[in-house]
Amino acid sequence: MTTHNNRTGGAGTLHLFSKVIFLSAILSTFGVLLSGCELQESNDHFGKSAQNDITAVVDSQKPNVLIIVVDDAGFADLGFMGGEIPTPNLDALANDGVILTNFHTAPTCSPTRSMLLSGVDSHIAGLGNMFEELAPNQKNKPGYEGYLHERIAPLPALFQDAGYETFMSGKWHLGLADEQAPTQRGFDKAFALLQGGAGHFSDMQSLWETEVGQRGKAKYRENGKILSKLPDNFKYSSQFYVDKMLDYIEQRDNGNRKRSSPFFGYLSFTAPHWPLQAPPEAIARHHGQYDLGYEVLAQRRLARQIELGILPPKTPLSSRPSDAAAWQDLSPEEKALSVRRMEIYAAMVDETDRHIGRLIDALEVKGLLDNTVVVFMSDNGAEGHSLDALFPEAVFPKAREWVLGTFDYELEALGSADSYVLYGSGWGWAATPAFRGYKAYVSQGGTRAPAFVSFPKRLASGVKRSELLSVQDITPTLLELAAIPAPEGIFAGRPVSTITGRSMLPLLQQNSEATNNNAEPRVLGFELFGKRSIRQGSWNLLEMYSPQGTGKWQLYDVNTDLAEEIDLANSRPDKLKELIELWDVYADENNVVLPDWNSGY
Numbered sequence: 001m002t003t004h005n006n007r008t009g010g011a012g013t014l015h016l017f018s019k020v021i022f023l024s025a026i027l028s029t030f031g032v033l034l035s036g037c038e039l040q041e042s043n044d045h046f047g048k049s050a051q052n053d054i055t056a057v058v059d060s061q062k063p064n065v066l067i068i069v070v071d072d073a074g075f076a077d078l079g080f081m082g083g084e085i086p087t088p089n090l091d092a093l094a095n096d097g098v099i100l101t102n103f104h105t106a107p108t109c110s111p112t113r114s115m116l117l118s119g120v121d122s123h124i125a126g127l128g129n130m131f132e133e134l135a136p137n138q139k140n141k142p143g144y145e146g147y148l149h150e151r152i153a154p155l156p157a158l159f160q161d162a163g164y165e166t167f168m169s170g171k172w173h174l175g176l177a178d179e180q181a182p183t184q185r186g187f188d189k190a191f192a193l194l195q196g197g198a199g200h201f202s203d204m205q206s207l208w209e210t211e212v213g214q215r216g217k218a219k220y221r222e223n224g225k226i227l228s229k230l231p232d233n234f235k236y237s238s239q240f241y242v243d244k245m246l247d248y249i250e251q252r253d254n255g256n257r258k259r260s261s262p263f264f265g266y267l268s269f270t271a272p273h274w275p276l277q278a279p280p281e282a283i284a285r286h287h288g289q290y291d292l293g294y295e296v297l298a299q300r301r302l303a304r305q306i307e308l309g310i311l312p313p314k315t316p317l318s319s320r321p322s323d324a325a326a327w328q329d330l331s332p333e334e335k336a337l338s339v340r341r342m343e344i345y346a347a348m349v350d351e352t353d354r355h356i357g358r359l360i361d362a363l364e365v366k367g368l369l370d371n372t373v374v375v376f377m378s379d380n381g382a383e384g385h386s387l388d389a390l391f392p393e394a395v396f397p398k399a400r401e402w403v404l405g406t407f408d409y410e411l412e413a414l415g416s417a418d419s420y421v422l423y424g425s426g427w428g429w430a431a432t433p434a435f436r437g438y439k440a441y442v443s444q445g446g447t448r449a450p451a452f453v454s455f456p457k458r459l460a461s462g463v464k465r466s467e468l469l470s471v472q473d474i475t476p477t478l479l480e481l482a483a484i485p486a487p488e489g490i491f492a493g494r495p496v497s498t499i500t501g502r503s504m505l506p507l508l509q510q511n512s513e514a515t516n517n518n519a520e521p522r523v524l525g526f527e528l529f530g531k532r533s534i535r536q537g538s539w540n541l542l543e544m545y546s547p548q549g550t551g552k553w554q555l556y557d558v559n560t561d562l563a564e565e566i567d568l569a570n571s572r573p574d575k576l577k578e579l580i581e582l583w584d585v586y587a588d589e590n591n592v593v594l595p596d597w598n599s600g601y
Helices: 010-029 052-060 088-095 109-116 155-161 237-253 280-284 294-308 332-365 397-406 424-430 471-481 573-589
Strands: 033-035 038-040 064-070 098-100 165-171 189-193 209-211 220-222 263-268 372-378 451-454 463-465 523-528 531-536 539-543 554-557
Touching: 064 109, 064 332, 064 471, 088 332, 088 372, 088 451, 109 471, 155 165, 155 263, 155 471, 165 237, 189 237, 237 263, 237 332, 280 332, 294 332, 294 424, 332 424, 372 471, 523 573, 531 573, 539 573, 554 573
Parallel strands: 064 263, 064 372, 098 463, 165 189, 165 263
Antiparallel strands: 033 038, 098 451, 189 220, 372 451, 523 531, 531 539, 539 554
């Protein structure tokens, strides 16, 4: 990917400026105002027959939007976050934008994605729990429908109503039924994997049952239609999702780019989510890189994050998880199998970045990149669970028996379509070396994820922000950038929930003095699988699961204890009481139903 810190200037800019001055005179006749370099419609509306090139110029001032989500990438995996896996394309975008070092998601994928596309808490958006994991006492309760519910205004639909062309390619995980498809939530065109845990090759491999005792194929839709097989050019998930997004953008141009509407693109990878699978040549690129084990990797990544200013100086390494054996205690055979898993994982991240580079290059060639805001994030912390016999902990007990009896666990097979593996808690720890826990936990290892916003044309460049931020903040931020009003209780003729995220725009501006230091500490609530937390500034109150909330609260100050290893619940009863009260408010406002059952996830 070729990067340019100054993508405007010279004769092209002067020519464009002359056109804008000329058209501003025309537009004023029709009641359209020109402000600075941005065109803004007045309250008057024209019929389509009167718009033509005038509308094209107005639209050209609205930013395109590209949201890129990767699945289960850890806080320290990527190059711009201190990782050794080569991600030059993401690094270039991140370093040309604003890196968010204290950005939080839900503990797993579908609840996060519901908040990303709604700006509200997952318990309001319909994903109070993953639909695969609903407890008996949560079924048929509001907020636990298991799909992106009509009580919210979907972000793509808001952009669609504002005249954007809207595209999606990749993992959906927000509803299986026809009426829950992406094209029913505001996408003009969409190629979507409907659930999680699917294989990355064209065999439509699935972890889930379609009927009791019967293993089905992963479900895919294109433009609302269920597919019986994948297209012939589906070679690998990350490759195909980018191909499809490129197709949608190419079709949008229709041979006349000047008259195209701005686009809203959602590129939603399923990599590097398990099963760990990658093309053989990609795996080979990482051969031998992890032979020293996860303890060495964790130390190196931590040191690099401190060097980059992502973590404070002298941040200590968090404790190795109790279910991850010391590397020296593994047998040579166990080490070889474990190393191969990490090589596959690195290949998945590497491949995703390579294909993102193809998309960014295409946008640049088309002259679209300069006016495209790119939002990048992982949907949760690193995955540290296991499904197989190499590691003692297992989740999804029903699936485990099928996995172990179906797939090939020989070293040579790992990474192919015939294998189905995760990499376990040791490598998951190395992906979050300063934090405790990983995916599915409400500690920082589960919810603190890599993220950035890149739009040098209007936002800061080469900046890191450490304020406490939420995935819910993306919706109001993008709406503000595109000058699209947020719905006030009604959307498409139905009542909808008010957006609860906060616009990050003040923090993203060049030379921004915005800060949360002088404001009331922000409060964020989290709950999934009965694991629950309330965050107030640097304080984190959490409970790591007990049936219907009968367990013991833990209290941590992450300003001094990033790894959440020093429980202050007994020494700070005042703060404990205050945060429990905040939890009760959060649970009440979001209709939280603590589960009476948990699969172990």
